[in-house]
Amino acid sequence: MITHYAQLQLHTVSIQGVKQIYQQKLGFPVIYETDEEIRFQPTAHFTLSFLEVSEPLSPAHIAFEVPHSTFDESAAFIRDSGIPLLQWPDGREVDEFEKGRNIYFRDGDGNLLELISHSYITEGVLPPFGASKIMYLREVGFPADHVIQLREWFKHVLQMKTREESDIFNFVIGGTAHAIVSSTSRRWIPIAMRALPPRGTISFGVTDASFIRQVRSHVEEQSILFESDEELHFRQYGYSIRLVVAANFDAQIPVLLGLPLSVAKGSAAYDKSPI
Ligand SMILES: [Fe+2]
Structure with missing residues (x-):
C-alpha cells in the first residue's frame, strides 16, 4: 500500500536559482548537493530534489499540507520571504473553501507551489517543519491526455482510491499522497497555467516488499528502469514513477491524520470530503 510521497525529483536549469528559493527563502535544509543535483529535506519523510538539465522545463504543480490552526503564520512566512503570492482574477491571494484554505506561489523555474x-486533518500527528510549518507533500499534479486511463491505472495497479471521479479532474489518493489526475486541457488555478506533465521522478513510499512485487507483476519489462526487493522504478504513461519501501513511515499516519479515504467506511471522518 502507498503511504506517502517519499521523494519528488524535478528538473531545473539552475541549481543556484533553486537554492536561492528553497534554501534561502523557504528555509528547506539542503541534505545533498553536487553540480548536477540538489536535495532538500522539507519534512522528515519527504525529500525534494532538483536535477540540473540542459533542456526545456515543464513546470509541475505540487501542494504541501500545513496545519489549519496556523495557516495564517505559514502564509505570512511566504509573504514575508519576498516570494510573490499568486492572485485569483479578483485579486485575492488566500482562498477559503469549505474545508480549508490555500495560497499559491511559483519558484524560479515556474513550478506552481x-x-x-x-x-479535518488532525494536528499533532506529523510535526510541522520549519517556518513554513509543512507537515507533508499532499499533491502532485499528473496532467494527462487520457485522464480516465491514468486514473484507473493508479486505482488498479497502485491501489489508490477516489471518492468522486470526473473525466477532467480527479484526486486519486494513497495514504497522504494525492495524485491530481487532470486533463491537460484543464489549466491550473489560480493563474490559468497550462497543465503540462512534469519531467523528473515521483517516488511513493510503500509499506512493504510484497506490495512492490504485486505492482511489478503489472509493469512491462521494457518499462522497468531499476528494481530491487525494496524499490521499483519504471515509466508509465510518460511518467517516471518510483516505489520505495519506507518502513520509517508509520502506515497508521494517514488514519491518525483523519484522511477520509484512510479511515474505515462508516466512521465520521470517512464522510468528510478529501478535497
Ligand atoms: Fe492544488
Missing part, C-alpha cells in the same frame, strides 16, 4: 490546510 501551494500551501494548503484542511480543518
Whole structure:
C-alpha cells in the first residue's frame, strides 16, 4: 500500500536559482548537493530534489499540507520571504473553501507551489517543519491526455482510491499522497497555467516488499528502469514513477491524520470530503 510521497525529483536549469528559493527563502535544509543535483529535506519523510538539465522545463504543480490552526503564520512566512503570492482574477491571494484554505506561489523555474490546510486533518500527528510549518507533500499534479486511463491505472495497479471521479479532474489518493489526475486541457488555478506533465521522478513510499512485487507483476519489462526487493522504478504513461519501501513511515499516519479515504467506511471522518 502507498503511504506517502517519499521523494519528488524535478528538473531545473539552475541549481543556484533553486537554492536561492528553497534554501534561502523557504528555509528547506539542503541534505545533498553536487553540480548536477540538489536535495532538500522539507519534512522528515519527504525529500525534494532538483536535477540540473540542459533542456526545456515543464513546470509541475505540487501542494504541501500545513496545519489549519496556523495557516495564517505559514502564509505570512511566504509573504514575508519576498516570494510573490499568486492572485485569483479578483485579486485575492488566500482562498477559503469549505474545508480549508490555500495560497499559491511559483519558484524560479515556474513550478506552481501551494500551501494548503484542511480543518479535518488532525494536528499533532506529523510535526510541522520549519517556518513554513509543512507537515507533508499532499499533491502532485499528473496532467494527462487520457485522464480516465491514468486514473484507473493508479486505482488498479497502485491501489489508490477516489471518492468522486470526473473525466477532467480527479484526486486519486494513497495514504497522504494525492495524485491530481487532470486533463491537460484543464489549466491550473489560480493563474490559468497550462497543465503540462512534469519531467523528473515521483517516488511513493510503500509499506512493504510484497506490495512492490504485486505492482511489478503489472509493469512491462521494457518499462522497468531499476528494481530491487525494496524499490521499483519504471515509466508509465510518460511518467517516471518510483516505489520505495519506507518502513520509517508509520502506515497508521494517514488514519491518525483523519484522511477520509484512510479511515474505515462508516466512521465520521470517512464522510468528510478529501478535497
Ligand atoms: Fe492544488
